[in-house]
Amino acid sequence: MRGTRAISKIAIVGIVIVIIVVAAVVGYFLMQPAKKESVLIMGTTDTVESCLDPARAYDYFGWEIIQALGSGLVEYRPGATGAAEDIVPALATSWSVSQDGLVWTFNLRQGVKFDDGTEFNATHVKYTFDRGIGIADPEGPFVGIGYGDIIENVTVVSKYVVKFYLKIPFSAFLSLLACQASYIVDPKYAPLNQVVEYKAGDARGSHPMGLGPYKLTKWTRTAGRDEEMVLEANPNYWNATGGYPKTQKIIIKFYADSASLALAIDAGEIDIAFRQLSAADINNLKTKTHLKVWQGTGAFIQYLVLQEKRPPFNNPIIRQAVAAAINRTAIVNTVFLGQVQKLYSIIPVGMFGHTDVFLTLGDPNYTLTRQLLAPLGYNETNKLTFKLWYETSGHYPQSPQLAQMLKASLEASGVISVELEGVEWTQYRQERIRETMDAYILGWYPDYIDPDDYIYPFLHSSGGSWLHHNYANPKMDQLIEWARGNTTASVREQLYEQIQELMAEDCPIIPIYQGSAWAVTKSNVKGVYLDITQSWRHWLVYKE
């Protein structure tokens, strides 16, 4: 009796298993989607921080997607350095500026359509800027960059001609128009007084763009973090006749950290890994033959800010002595495994106007440090002592290691003693505003690609007030204002040289290093351009 029961039990289990297996196999093959079309899958650890409306979006990834979905009046050609000749026509075909630099006239491209078929004309340009300045979102670039302080008004001259009247002559105006905050919005999707935010299940309604190479066909977020995005070619793109975009469909997958992103590209799950891979992961991926590692000039810089309100850094000689004791080679090689470059000016390498002014102070030059400090009474027994602050939340790459290395290189002079203080990013910002920090490390991503974006916010007495370093030099302010107001490239170049020399003399800020842009792709991916604009140009990338 027991025997037969056992057999029937086994038989039943067997039958059930067979049914399940057969059903699964048949179902799997029945429901397998048709051969996948040619798509590119990108992986990233970024996420859209606020939304995809240029009136508010002010984060790297938000701008990257806005660039794929929209177009500006002008744009940077691939391989740009930020010089005037790198700016090429996009929605505007030609432009001119008045003698005093206050009136810019743009002739618009004709016959361009938004992705929904609406024809693009001058009123859309006016609408975009009036809206951005009018909304004045405190989190957004229109306030952050100060569009309202630059633009007086935008006037529609005719259907295809638009004039910008400026409040101040502003030499970087074309660069400003090329940045993603200036991308043209579709009034149908962009209410005049309201920021467009993410709407679950409505990808088109979640962004106000529509003139770019791609359409956003899917955007899912769970709990405020992106989960998946799908970009599909926009047949109405103004450069569609030129064969762009080269890839019809791009899927973006989101990973939690560098390690899982590196594993995903290594496992072949994604075609492109772009931002943020750690230095160690990049070094590891370089050894893989099925992958290609792309290195480009980066526009991200890190620097040391010194508090000039009180001793010791109210004395420019002491600031110079500190600048002379920084060993950038050691920092680049040990902290960043050689994947960033040494920076000897606040204007990054590869950008128009850059001069290596801090090199004269040495790299490092401990003799100079000792020479400068000796008359002030600092020596081996009475060391110059200060606290160096850094953030610990991973807001910047390898912050604690960078601070350690800075401390080591400063103390190698024998006459400086550094105490380190690491705090979390949120507190770090509070301490900065309270001006409690004598010396602190900060980083900067550019808004628009122009030397002005590296000078005005740091060295000008009002433009740099957010740093709370209390640096004010009337001569410096004068030079910066001249450089901002002049549109002749050679004159600007001279002015920037003077500004940088004065900076190396005053040393309110000491540049440390400049990051590189890294992307890792499968070896058959082509068309990657990593230049100083930091743009990922989705429409140029394709798989062979």
Next chain:
Amino acid sequence: MTLRVYIISRILLTIPMILILLTMVFVIIRVLPGDPVLLHFEKTEHPEAIEEMRQKLGLDKPIWAQYFDYLFGLLRGDLGKSMHDFSPIAEQIFSAFPATLELAIYSTIIAVSIGIFLGVEASKSYNKPKDHTIRIFGIVTYAIPIFFLGMLLQIIFAVNLRWLPVGGRTYPTMEPKGLKMSLSQLPEGFTIHLLLSCMAGLMISILCFAALKLKGKKITRKILGILISIFFIIWILWAWVGWYFISKGELHIATGLYTIDSLLEGNLYKFAEAIRYLILPSLTLGLVLSGVFIRLTRSNMLETIRLDFVTAAKARGLKETTVIYGYALKNAFLPILTMMGLQFAALLGGAILTETTFSWPGLGRYIVDRINFRDYTAIQGAIVFFGILVSIVSLVTDLLYAYLDPRIRL
């Protein structure tokens, strides 16, 4: 104390518990350095803009006013809006929760089955090499850091063998939609769905009958009554839900659990993808948790095996498997059940490391994200949600306990 009084007092006790929890979180996150207002400004910040943002977030009020505002909101069932992106917290939590729940369910299943099986095996060969090996295995899995095990599995199965994906919930564009049909037009997957559900029903009934037959029990009138009333309730619910959807003209059932939604959609390809993406994270979490169950099962089994009724059962000539699993395990099961409840609750909140390692878009990652943003309302909301969840799970465990062991009800 009767069971009913017990349940009611337990439910009433959760209220002060959550209140204390909430108050503590409320105070702690405000004591922490860092200001959510400042995080809204990417680079430069103007004092007026900061003040405006402070007012918008309601942080300009005194702290006690903020506290009572939040409490009254909570009483109305309003978890508030995120201080980071201003969207409703409840929505965010519910969008992240299914991912965590799915991971928790599968890893508990894995942990319990590995744990009980190995625990029983170890107790059967007490103090023999097999026992020692299993105990060492238990200690190693318990001690191993989750992210390390996770990355190890990722490197072996995803990078080297390429059998399984590295992370995420499913292949891009493969999210199951659940059962969705407009009632005037049946979807493509409908026939397969129908076939599948028939097959599932068939399988369940075969299993039921087999179980009944094996038990050799007769169906009493009482059981029949219970069954009929259950069916009746389900039928009423079904009719009510059906009517609701018919009146809307569309039927949409989605649980947010991808393995279930893909079956509801009737798409086995999506189901297979969802399982493929689930294997590594749930295996990682399951393995790490199995250590506790191995040790617990083993020690309880060792105690039970020595008892007289086991000897008696053996003496009656029953097969060893029957004695161990049918008699001894049943008696050793109570502490394991408690542990299951506790672990499951911990899993719902604590899969943070696994979720990060496998880019799993669940609640663990949500909380980590929000702590970085100092998103006070989101953190408070998530804590309240967890508090309620944990008390429900532990209540259910206690009830099961009481049901299985009548001594508890005393």
